[in-house]
Amino acid sequence: MQNSGISKYTISFGLSLAIASVADGLLVIAKETNPDLLAAMKKLTGHHWVTHSIIILGIFFLFGWLFAQSRGGIGIKMSANRLIGTLVAGVAAGSLILLGLFTCLR
Amino acid sequence: MIEIVLMAHVFFGVACPFAALWVCVDTLNFSEANQRRIQKMSYAAAVFMWLSFLLAGYWYVFYYKADKAIILNGPFPLAHNFFMEAKEHLAIILLMLASYLPIAAADNLLAHTGARRVLIWVAGMTVVLALMMESGGGVIAMGVKAGLLSR
Numbered sequence: 001m002q003n004s005g006i007s008k009y010t011i012s013f014g015l016s017l018a019i020a021s022v023a024d025g026l027l028v029i030a031k032e033t034n035p036d037l038l039a040a041m042k043k044l045t046g047h048h049w050v051t052h053s054i055i056i057l058g059i060f061f062l063f064g065w066l067f068a069q070s071r072g073g074i075g076i077k078m079s080a081n082r083l084i085g086t087l088v089a090g091v092a093a094g095s096l097i098l099l100g101l102f103t104c105l106r
Numbered sequence: 107m108i109e110i111v112l113m114a115h116v117f118f119g120v121a122c123p124f125a126a127l128w129v130c131v132d133t134l135n136f137s138e139a140n141q142r143r144i145q146k147m148s149y150a151a152a153v154f155m156w157l158s159f160l161l162a163g164y165w166y167v168f169y170y171k172a173d174k175a176i177i178l179n180g181p182f183p184l185a186h187n188f189f190m191e192a193k194e195h196l197a198i199i200l201l202m203l204a205s206y207l208p209i210a211a212a213d214n215l216l217a218h219t220g221a222r223r224v225l226i227w228v229a230g231m232t233v234v235l236a237l238m239m240e241s242g243g244g245v246i247a248m249g250v251k252a253g254l255l256s257r
Contacts, residue, residue, distance in 0.1 A: 005218030013209050014224065021199045028195050047167045053198055060202050080220025084227045091199060091231055098195050106187040 006083065008075025012067030013060075014083050015076065018090020020060040025097025027052060032105065111165050116243065118158035122204055123236035125151035129207060130229035133215070133222050141215050144225070148211035151232065155204035159197060166194065176253035177246070185249020193242040200235045203228060 031038045031048060041051040068075045078086075128147045132140050170190075177186040210228050213221035 005214060006221050006224065007213045010210050010213050010221065010224060013206055014228075017202050017206050020202055024195060024198050049194055050163070050167060052195070053163070056198050057202070060205075080218075080223050084224055087224075088227065088231070091203065091235075094199050095196060095235070098192050102188050102192045105191075106184060 006078070006080055008068050009064070011076050011078050011083055012070075013064035014087050015067055015078075016060050016063035018086045019063055020056050021090045021094030022097070023059050023094075024052075024056045025094040025101070027055065028098055029101055032101065108165070108169055111161050111169075115158050115161040115165060116240075118154045118161065119236065119239060119243070122151050122154040122158060122200075123233045123240075125154055126204070126207065126229045126232035126236065129211065130226055130233065133225050133229065136215060136222055138216055144215065145208065145211045148207040148225075148229075151207050151229075152204045155201055155236075159201045162197070173246075173250050177249040178253075180249065180253025180256050182249045182252045185246050185252075189242045189245045189249070193239060193246070196235065196242075197239060200232065200239060203232045203235060207232065 031041060031052070038048055041048040044051045045054065070076055125147050129144055129151060132144045132147065136144075174186050174190075177183060177190075206228055207225070210221070210225045213225070215222050215225065
């Protein structure tokens with residue numbers, strides 16, 4: 001797998017962005033269908049959206065950092081086209097989950 | 107005075123896609139001369155988005171409740187039930203995209219076309235999602251207005 005000269009941080013944070021985007025959509029489904037989870041998220045910070053934002057941004061920065069440390073600090077190797085495909089798919093999936101969910105709920 | 111927070115949120119929310127569009131166009135017309143400017147504008151997009159997000163978050167958590175009641179009792183409850191609900195969660199994806207811009211722009215853009223392609227796609231997605239946010243904000247404001255006028 002060629003790296004196309006892309007830095008390990010571009011790849012690692014790009015992958016974590018795709019993962020966190022999907023996680024954003026899935027966490028909304030979880031809290032909209034589980035009142036106990038929604039109540040717990042409200043209790044943690046005083047507002048479910050604040051807890052939600054902290055969790056998703058935490059996933060983004062933590063996974064980005066972890067992926068960059070993988071393979072003894074070399075990071076994950078990936079071609080530019082594959083990274084773009086993963087990024088677009090992740091962002092589109094996360095966005096469509098959100099839009100689809102609120103379309104169904106209302 | 108709290109309206110200033112909301113207006114500042116909109117201002118920085120509009121500034122973000124402007125900066126991202128700049129990054130997109132400059133990267134499409136890449137040369138060694140504009141590499142530094144691309145990196146600066148990538149940072150600007152991220153800073154604008156963080157400011158917009160934090161201001162919106164403050165307003166949403168502490169002041170939105172009154173507007174929400176007006177919208178839900180008005181003729182266009184969808185402004186909250188769909189537009190606000192979707193917007194408050196899509197904004198997190200947009201914040202991550204804008205935060206990723208300076209990371210992607212820090213790559214060696216001169217040497218690698220792949221790095222430039224990644225940056226163009228990320229900047230493009232930032233612009234599209236930010237415009238969706240702006241449209242959503244407009245619909246929510248109309249929901250409040252319609253609710254007030256129907257009283």
